[in-house]
Amino acid sequence: MTRFRQNSAHGSVRQSLRCSLTILLLSTTCSFSLVGAAAAQDAATAIELSELNVTGEGAGRSLGAGLYGPGGASGPVPGYVASRSTVATKTDTPVLETAQSISVIGRQQIEDQNALTINQALRYTPGVTTEQRGGAGSTRLEQFFIRGFSAPLFLDGLALPGSRDAFPTVDPFRLERVDIIKGPASVLYGQSGPGGIVNLVSKVPRFVQHGEIFVQGGGFNEVRGGFDVGGPIASGAGPLADQFAYRIIGLGWNGDGPAETTRVERAFINPSLTWRPSADTQLTIIGNYQRDPFSGFYGGFPAVGTVFPRNFGNGVIGRLPADFYDGDRNFERSDRTQGSISYLFDHRINEHLRFHSAGRYLYSEGDYRSVFTAFNNANGPFTSGPLIARSRGGTNVEIDAFTIDNNFVANFDTGIFAHTALLGVDHRTFRTRTLSGPFPDAPALNALAPNYAMNIPFPPFTADARITAEQTGVYFQDQVKFDRLVLTLGGRYDIARQSGPTRTIATGAVANQDVPADAFTGRASLLYLFDSGVAPYVSYSEAFEPIVAGRIFDTAFGTAGRIPDPITSNQYEAGIKYQPPGTDILLTTAFFDIRRSNATNTDPVNQGFVVQTGEVGVQGVEFEARANLAEGLTLVGGVSFLDIRNVRDLGTTPNDLTGRPVPLQGRRPVQVPDSTASLFVDYRFTEGPLIGLGLGGGVRYLGPSWGDPANTFKVPESVLVDAVVSYDLKHLDATLQGFTMQINAQNLLDERYVTGCFAYSGCYLGLPRTVYATLRYRW
8 A cells, every 4th residue: 555644734843853953054154254263273174184195195296196096176075065066167176266156075075974876976066956857766867957947967077968768877986976057158168168177087086095985774765886997007116117007997886766666777887997197197098888778767746746745535535645656657667778988188388388189988778667747737736636637758879979178278478467277179079869759648657556468569769860969169268467456257169069850650751850050159257366266256157058949940030941040058257265364264255147048939919839938037146164173173155045936938838727727927946946055064083982973964954946937836945854973993993094984864764745846746755765885995
């Protein structure tokens, strides 16, 4: 029998938690000046230790070790605070001197929070809302918003292809860090949205011997295990001494999925090799092969039964349980295979000029089939009873993706001005083949007595689309320093094209599409760094997105054969960064105004036509705090407020309550909370009877969001609590040197919540409480 959650009042608990979170964030902010002064000596000691580690790996002698070594712009992050990053400039630039809001999530934070997916790793980042497909869906797809907009993923600075059912996933165990730039970033990365991008940074070989093995259990009857070993291949004397280093990372994951009858299964191997023939040259080759035969579940459910109580009949009134499944075990399929080979090459030509090149070939295929809740009026606002209307269908997708990026970085002076100039060219070619078909109705599911083995037939594929998307861009940037003033200017010109045939399988008819686009984007910023560690800045940046093919045939836009303009966006941002001298504390406050224009909507006068009238505006403010406050004490926290709405739009959307169309202009997009807040603290005892014990925890607040385009209902707020306990076993017995135990509980209070809705027929549930225990051995 399926379990149902009865209505209950948690208002007092939620209010108390929200007040507590607010007090914690405010008190943390107000006390930084006091704590920073008191902890300055400890923080300085911690920084010296990090520098010793860098020197041990050859930083200062080697270009590669300096960039990819501990504390480097693409290397391991000391604690929770990164001092350098390449994400916003493609140069080795201090975070404090970067005139745009960026966040860096390091390896330690990923492990402390036991983030099993990229979505989970981003949970404590202000301005980022994760798990758009619900908590269960994060094991299958990486879908999240930055500042209210969907954001693309990059790996080692190279774009990942975005075809949904074969989208390549990146397990966090492969990563050294996650760098996020907020706001438009097309000047450096080409076509992307207005919210920003997420750049995943791979672990690379190190020239010191190291190893790690872990095993983990818990969650939904899951078992995970992995290894990460590497070091120099040869040492001592000889022509190959200290020239080659290797690293091999592997992981296995098997268990039940978050929903009844579903499963999660993953295995990957990730070998890499670095050749460092001299202190000025480094080449790293990274391979990856990954299988995801089962990827959990990402179904959505009606609002009546998730956000609102539902009368299921037989005296049952309540909501669907968090592990409810609406599919069919004999029909469900999410089988994905991916492989890639990539390289990172850095060469210092002389003391003033450096060359960087990165490239990757990736292949991915996905076979997706699902019976799912139908997104139609049968699951509308007045739905009741035990039956849930469903649809069925699937796709088969193959992706071939090639990306490359080459750039030169020059450092030189012109009089009193010091320049860091960047000139580069990048290219991407993404080829996809998609077999798809209709999504007809499936037998309804009785929620009181679900039958998950109905032997439902799969509808045959009806279309075969073979699409090639290409983009080539040339970009430049100059970071000009005069004393403590930093001026950054940049620009880029892109040529993009999406083309290819779509064949109707039954008739053989072919429809060809060819959508060219070109765009120039720019950026400018100004920052001043005071001796006190305060750095105010202002910036302007732009982005563009080509119109997706499929909506521009013949008479679209009112003119036969007219090619639409790209979707454009721009952002004005002003902020203050603060890093008290001698401390490992970084505070950032940012105010921003974003406009996204030229989106397409159905022409209200000429049905069947579309017009480029959509414009969305966002005004917001964010605060982020990252700190290694003292030995063993780390902290990350943030608050964001968004005011997002359709500021210009000729389109309409049905009002599900009245059936009448309503204008979109003035209404707010769905699934975007107006406020978020979070705080995570971890403390390790370094002396006394509790030495070796670590205690940590976090609170996440997700504000209310609109649930349908007509703005007739809201998804309520939620407050979630996480906790972690760890212990270094060497303090129990000296023979256990290198062993640690850790227990993580996410959503500790088992809060039942909805991550968001896009209509009355489509809402997504967050994960219930999960507990994982991890045993790790490092040497």
